[in-house]
Amino acid sequence: MDAELIFVGTELLMGEVVNSNAAFLGESLASLGINVYKHTVVGDNPGRLTDALKLASERHNLIFVCGGLGPTDDDLTKETLAEFLGVQLVENAEARAKLDERFAVIGREMTLNNLRQVLVMEGGIPLANPTGLAWGTYYKKDERVYITLPGPPSEIKPMFNESVRPLLPVGDKLHTRLLRFYGIGESQLVTKIDDLIKNQGEVTIAPYAKTHEVTLRLAVKGDESKIDIEEAKILERVGEFFYGYGEDNSLEKTVVDLLREKNIEISAAESLTGGLFQSTICSVSGASEIFKGGFVTYSIEQKEKMLGIKLVAPAVSESTARLMAEGALAKTGAQIAISFTGVAGSGEVDGQPPGTVFVGLAQKGFETQVHHFRLYGGRNHVRLSAVMRGLDLIRRTIL
């Protein structure tokens, strides 16, 4: 089936609310193998909603209408769709019983407009709302299916999963795999696999640039093993930048898991990044196994005092990065320690331009490495980029 999603709500047009329902429904339908070709957002306006319904009916055969099922006067979805389809709205007995019970429990008086929430389209399949009061309807006419859903994310999700999902046709299941890359730009990556993308067949390849990494989503309907073949071709070209799979993965999770696996304790001394590296490590569950503590040394005085070192060069320099990493290693007894010093602001510091970053990496029994980067962007972009570079250095060093 070819789907269109229509969202109703002036608050969406005015930007007061981010439309997270669009992402939820898009992902849910994609996983069922249903193609979504269009999203439309209109305000709480019957004329504009009718126009959108007309256009959707001419183009697609599965039409979701989300939002505007509530009790207030600007909730007009049901009435508008019923008129468009030429059907009546009728009270649903089960929905009414739940509404009465709810008001009895909370001890508030029900107002007349609450009754609008329990109206459903006559001749359709009523859709229960496990977490709210407004019911939806599944209605079929002229080989087209219309489904109404509530606007609040806490209601749309259970209603879709419990009431709508069982009614939808299951196509050839879509298998997807997300490959994550760090250290290569989107355009470079795409250039290296240009022919694979241009000649993609059953397995689709979709590149996507996130703020600090690039992902490739491979998808195929039916036979999942075809993804393996395509993945192998891709990794042959750009495998050195590949670090892991999946939506819930991240460079920090990969690094923490690697450190745990190899039983390596890490510490840090952060200037530029101000604790962001350590906080990023600690955001990963299980971090306490491999991280016991570290330092945020913003001023020169605190660098020397906390780390027990004597600087012999400006704060932003290779020498300082080296001493900081070695100081953190010595002070904590960790097996590896990383340091960050650099320029995140907009002016020069120690003769170094904004975006200059030195990352030190001290390891027991090895020579300390110092890496020099020029990063671009504003204060917090540079700070986060530096942390990501640091994580990647650790990943490569351990491997």
Add this chain to the structure above:
Amino acid sequence: MDAELIFVGTELLMGEVVNSNAAFLGESLASLGINVYKHTVVGDNPGRLTDALKLASERHNLIFVCGGLGPTDDDLTKETLAEFLGVQLVENAEARAKLDERFAVIGREMTLNNLRQVLVMEGGIPLANPTGLAWGTYYKKDERVYITLPGPPSEIKPMFNESVRPLLPVGDKLHTRLLRFYGIGESQLVTKIDDLIKNQGEVTIAPYAKTHEVTLRLAVKGDESKIDIEEAKILERVGEFFYGYGEDNSLEKTVVDLLREKNIEISAAESLTGGLFQSTICSVSGASEIFKGGFVTYSIEQKEKMLGIKLVAPAVSESTARLMAEGALAKTGAQIAISFTGVAGSGEVDGQPPGTVFVGLAQKGFETQVHHFRLYGGRNHVRLSAVMRGLDLIRRTIL
């Protein structure tokens, strides 16, 4: 002008990305008094984009097309719109110079497809991209304006604010003011000003719950002083939770500005939060004036060693929070020091349930305070909530 926003990207239809640009543009245009009547999302497909452009041109006279300006083959917005309008794409010299410079700085090789990013529509007004490489165009035809914008939120915002905003007509200007509250839930806040919301007249009051705070947006067309009157009524009821104004504000910015104003140096010793407090402080420009350094003390051993203290109670306890804050104060010589210890994981620690947090606040010449909270949510929600509580404590203590 009547606007429609068209968003291009299969990743939006598939739900891989939440369309935060829609909210940003909707809000920005509303603030200029421009009415947005429709959003349309289509995939990376020239035929469907052309259909959407045709429908939009029939209905509206200000059409934004966002996304698909990047370097890869699925970025087809420019080509499709240029063909729809019957114009040529030409290289923009300024954009090209910036592209060349970027690649020279980072020392990576430019690929041919990067050049697509510097193409603009001939005869239009080129729109510079302050944070990226892909330029947009403002193009007028038959009394209709078409504007192309990039997809990444970090790029669309500066391009809109710096390049597009000055080109848009200003209607009866909508004045808005955003009030920010911390420490009160949305429903509590709304209950306290229920009558003001129900009887709102020219000044509209829109509450909005963000993850760790609540905002109220007041808006009026024409006479801005009416907002002052409404604001005074609101703050009479809930002023104790109000901390500042505006989109670009935050609790951390408020705290850093306060510390700078009063010339108070701060330090920290973090267990639970793992550096997140210090990193949050350092995310604010000017933080180096009031923050010189601090500690991430994850293990018991490092708490004692780094802070020069001897624990007399379990790690997660009031006593430990107190000693940590006092240790950080003594070690750094700051005027105020904050500590965090608690349980972010899913199991009990030291007999304390998940979500337990102790925050210590030591101040030169004052008795150390320790606050005990029970926070809800997963690991990183608890960590961030704890940091916000800590910031609020500092704000209230300094004031």
